[in-house]
Amino acid sequence: MVVDVLVIGGGNAALCSALMAREAGATVRVLESAPRAWRGGNSAHTRNLRCMHDAPQDVLVDAYSEEEFWQDLLKVTGGLTNEHLARLVIRHSATCRPWMVKHGVRFQPSLSGALHTARTNAFFMGGGKALVNAYYRSAESLGVQVDYNAEVDQIELDAGRFVAASVMHKLPDGSVRRERIEAGACVLAAGGFESNRAWLREAWGQNERGEYPADQFLIRGTRYNQGVLLKHLLAQGADRIGDATQAHMVAIDARAPLYDGGICTRIDCVSLGVVVNRDARRFDDEGEDFWPKRYAIWGRLVAQQPGQVAYSIIDAKAVGRFMPPVFEGTQANSLPELARKLGLDEHVFMQSMNDYNQACRVGTFDHTALDDCHTEGLSPAKTHWARPIDTAPFYAYAVRPGVTFTYLGLKTDDTAAVHFNKVPSPNLFVAGEMMAGNVLGKGYTAGVGMTIGTAFGRIAGEQAARAALKQGVAHANA
Amino acid sequence: MQTLDALAQQARALAQGALTVAETEVDRQMHICNGCRYCEGFCAVFPAMTRRLEFGKADIHYMANLCHNCGACLHACQYAPPHEFAINVPKAMAQVRGQTYADYAWPRGLGQLYQRNGLTMALALAAGLGLFLALAMHRQGTLWDVHVAGGFYAVFPHQLMVGLFAPIFIFAVLALGLGVRRFWRDVTPATSGAALGATASAEAAHAALRLKYLDGGHGEGCHNEDDAWTHARRRFHHLTFYGFMLCFAATSVATVYHYVFGWPAPYALPSVPKLLGVVGGVSLLCGAVGLAWLNIRRHPDHGDPAQKPMDLGFIALLAVTSLSGLLLWLLGGTAAMPLLLAIHLGTVMALFLTLPYGKFAHGIFRTAALLRFAVEKRQPNRLGLGGE
Numbered sequence: 128m129v130v131d132v133l134v135i136g137g138g139n140a141a142l143c144s145a146l147m148a149r150e151a152g153a154t155v156r157v158l159e160s161a162p163r164a165w166r167g168g169n170s171a172h173t174r175n176l177r178c179m180h181d182a183p184q185d186v187l188v189d190a191y192s193e194e195e196f197w198q199d200l201l202k203v204t205g206g207l208t209n210e211h212l213a214r215l216v217i218r219h220s221a222t223c224r225p226w227m228v229k230h231g232v233r234f235q236p237s238l239s240g241a242l243h244t245a246r247t248n249a250f251f252m253g254g255g256k257a258l259v260n261a262y263y264r265s266a267e268s269l270g271v272q273v274d275y276n277a278e279v280d281q282i283e284l285d286a287g288r289f290v291a292a293s294v295m296h297k298l299p300d301g302s303v304r305r306e307r308i309e310a311g312a313c314v315l316a317a318g319g320f321e322s323n324r325a326w327l328r329e330a331w332g333q334n335e336r337g338e339y340p341a342d343q344f345l346i347r348g349t350r351y352n353q354g355v356l357l358k359h360l361l362a363q364g365a366d367r368i369g370d371a372t373q374a375h376m377v378a379i380d381a382r383a384p385l386y387d388g389g390i391c392t393r394i395d396c397v398s399l400g401v402v403v404n405r406d407a408r409r410f411d412d413e414g415e416d417f418w419p420k421r422y423a424i425w426g427r428l429v430a431q432q433p434g435q436v437a438y439s440i441i442d443a444k445a446v447g448r449f450m451p452p453v454f455e456g457t458q459a460n461s462l463p464e465l466a467r468k469l470g471l472d473e474h475v476f477m478q479s480m481n482d483y484n485q486a487c488r489v490g491t492f493d494h495t496a497l498d499d500c501h502t503e504g505l506s507p508a509k510t511h512w513a514r515p516i517d518t519a520p521f522y523a524y525a526v527r528p529g530v531t532f533t534y535l536g537l538k539t540d541d542t543a544a545v546h547f548n549k550v551p552s553p554n555l556f557v558a559g560e561m562m563a564g565n566v567l568g569k570g571y572t573a574g575v576g577m578t579i580g581t582a583f584g585r586i587a588g589e590q591a592a593r594a595a596l597k598q599g600v601a602h603a604n605a
Numbered sequence: 606m607q608t609l610d611a612l613a614q615q616a617r618a619l620a621q622g623a624l625t626v627a628e629t630e631v632d633r634q635m636h637i638c639n640g641c642r643y644c645e646g647f648c649a650v651f652p653a654m655t656r657r658l659e660f661g662k663a664d665i666h667y668m669a670n671l672c673h674n675c676g677a678c679l680h681a682c683q684y685a686p687p688h689e690f691a692i693n694v695p696k697a698m699a700q701v702r703g704q705t706y707a708d709y710a711w712p713r714g715l716g717q718l719y720q721r722n723g724l725t726m727a728l729a730l731a732a733g734l735g736l737f738l739a740l741a742m743h744r745q746g747t748l749w750d751v752h753v754a755g756g757f758y759a760v761f762p763h764q765l766m767v768g769l770f771a772p773i774f775i776f777a778v779l780a781l782g783l784g785v786r787r788f789w790r791d792v793t794p795a796t797s798g799a800a801l802g803a804t805a806s807a808e809a810a811h812a813a814l815r816l817k818y819l820d821g822g823h824g825e826g827c828h829n830e831d832d833a834w835t836h837a838r839r840r841f842h843h844l845t846f847y848g849f850m851l852c853f854a855a856t857s858v859a860t861v862y863h864y865v866f867g868w869p870a871p872y873a874l875p876s877v878p879k880l881l882g883v884v885g886g887v888s889l890l891c892g893a894v895g896l897a898w899l900n901i902r903r904h905p906d907h908g909d910p911a912q913k914p915m916d917l918g919f920i921a922l923l924a925v926t927s928l929s930g931l932l933l934w935l936l937g938g939t940a941a942m943p944l945l946l947a948i949h950l951g952t953v954m955a956l957f958l959t960l961p962y963g964k965f966a967h968g969i970f971r972t973a974a975l976l977r978f979a980v981e982k983r984q985p986n987r988l989g990l991g992g993e
Contacts, residue, residue, distance in 0.1 A: 233823040235646030253681030254643030260832040391640030
């Protein structure tokens with residue numbers, strides 16, 4: 128069977144493409160490499176969409192202007208962005224939500240514990256998996272064909288023009304059936320490569336201690352983002368954006384599962400205490416800024432520590448002031464006991480803790496503001512929320528780097544076309560994590576991944592339908 | 606203060622005893638859910654969860670009865686099976702809920718009737734039918750008689766019916782009342798301890814009577830066999846509940862007619878008891894059939910499969926009650942009347958006998974939980990979680 132538009136991938140961007148292409152009159156087929164239970168890729172772990180709005184809307188308070196959104200993006204990316212594409216995405220976010228609602232997505236007010244996002248982010252009711260469910264349901268009711276367990280590993284190109292994809296259908300009995308699918312146009316929305324351990328190891332290499340840091344990384348999202356297509360397209364000469372050593376990573380609970388730990392594995396008490404490494408030494412300012420602005424930096428900091436592990440230490444005063452961790456902390460009635468339970472050098476640990484405790488200059492503690500509690504004469508300093516850790520029971524949480532996504536992707540333009548030697552393909556498009564690096568060269572700000580995925584997913588779908596239907600008309604006239 | 610509260614909570618937990626297996630599972634799941642909170646908008650359970658860091662026995666009993674088993678959080682869950690966290694809140698809550706019905710039954714020993722609820726229902730029905738069939742035979746010598754003069758009371762005199770049903774009804778009210786009173790006393794300290802006010806009561810009544818928490822939070826319904834929303838369960842439940850209440854009202858009005866005005870049954874169709882009874886009976890029958898159909902088609906991961914016999918047994922009793930009542934109205938003038946009357950009264954007796962030891966209890970305990978939720982949400986949140 129030949130379809131107009133083939134969508135490769137099964138997350139938010141892929142489904143936005145499929146829905147838009149179908150609405151534009153194209154026949155559409157979606158190939159999701161995961162089984163149905165794991166469909167949706169990293170989108171299933173998301174929770175909101177960063178949205179521009181000039182006045183209060185249903186779940187969004189106040190206003191969040193195009194300019195402010197752009198400045199936020201400029202700041203987090205340190206300029207590694209493309210203003211034209213970024214503003215396209217930002218403006219898109221102001222108008223896409225009614226369309227999302229039409230396809231079954233529902234929004235809810237900002238979650239408790241995330242009130243600072245009530246102005247900037249529209250939360251999906253039930254989170255990203257509910258959004259994914261709604262899109263699949265809508266796509267199926269519109270007649271989009273969805274294949275699960277369908278991994279595409281090869282794309283046939285003819286001078287930059289998409290011809291066909293080769294898919295491996297993984298059958299329930301463990302065998303594989305290959306299928307070649309021709310289509311008038313194709314959208315690539317198959318995610319990054321963060322789940323590919325070998326690729327991460329190769330990209331991160333060996334450090335001065337002889338360790339392969341990437342071997343200790345946990346993957347916060349899907350295990351199905353293997354980057355097979357990304358590698359394949361780059362090998363075929365598609366223009367690239369970003370580099371493979373860049374990944375968004377945050378400090379998460381070391382006991383999180385290897386894949387799909389999602390949001391609940393975060394450790395939110397770093398700024399309320401101190402963090403020591405495997406050598407029982409502090410290595411950075413735990414109180415530089417609010418934790419949501421710092422957790423991505425800490426992922427990288429922990430990745431640089433010996434063994435890629437660190438321990439967040441708090442005392443009883445911090446309990447109830449941060450989002451509760453999923454796993455119980457290591458608890459002790461004294462700091463030396465805590466060191467022993469963690470297997471840290473007790474002498475060094477006590478020295479680190481005593482140095483810190485004595486350096487604390489406590490003013491008026493307020494964990495909801497950048498308060499005046501800080502250290503003096505300590506290196507590294509703790510510049511806010513510095514209170515002595517002296518009240519039993521004491522708690523420790525081991526943290527490791529958790530990779531959210533990778534930045535390496537395919538270069539594109541405002542039509543979402545894949546480029547080969549700077550020439551846009553007439554019928555091959557890209558959306559989502561596979562091209563997010565065009566807008567987000569580094570850094571992250573809550574909900575922007577879904578904003579990029581939604582905007583470029585919809586653009587890619589529309590463009591693909593146009594390319595396929597135009598081609599169809601040309602064929603019919605010939 | 607924080608420490609004092611923690612100590613108080615620990616003391617409460619100790620006094621209430623160790624968690625059961627089902628309660629431990631809710632505790633495990635709530636710790637994971639509390640780190641995610643994506644489901645906050647669906648219902649009352651998750652807002653109640655975010656007010657807590659620890660989940661004692663009373664917290665778990667309260668939250669389990671707040672849960673309406675709508676399925677929304679299961680289908681939306683990034684940690685649902687096959688994820689290794691294996692989060693299935695509707696199932697975990699249903700299992701504790703079933704346990705609370707038994708734990709809070711009065712007298713306590715009869716809580717065991719929940720363990721084999723299908724058998725309980727069957728025995729109650731057999732006893733009810735047996736009693737009335739035997740009585741009819743004994744009094745009339747036949748169950749099939751075209752010449753029944755004097756209507757129902759010729760078969761079973763009014764005094765006899767009152768004498769049989771009044772004690773059972775009073776016992777059911779007493780048993781349910783004492784059970785829910787103990788539940789209320791246990792969960793009140795865990796839900797701020799504050800007293801129930803008028804606005805909270807009104808809000809909880811509204812939530813219960815409209816089945817607010819089967820609307821998915823977005824107003825478009827809950828889940829039945831898959832991830833699609835449907836209002837079917839809400840509507841069939843409304844038909845069932847309001848149908849039941851109309852039938853009950855019919856009986857109440859008839860009682861007033863009998864004792865206050867001295868107007869004995871039967872009443873003709875335009876009369877109030879008949880109108881209430883016919884409308885209520887049809888509504889109850891439609892609702893019960895609909896709920897049974899939904900129950901059979903329900904997604905296998907929703908709720909506790911062990912409770913299906915209890916659910917379906919109760920639904921069946923409601924359906925047979927309404928069907929036999931309607932047939933009695935339609936065929937009351939035929940030879941089948943004595944037989945139908947015996948069947949109807951026997952079924953009603955089984956229904957009332959099992960009210961405190963079957964699915965009916967869910968309405969009582971859930972209403973109590975909704976009332977405590979309406980109280981608790983009005984209290985300031987003790988937790989000050991900063992940042993994300």
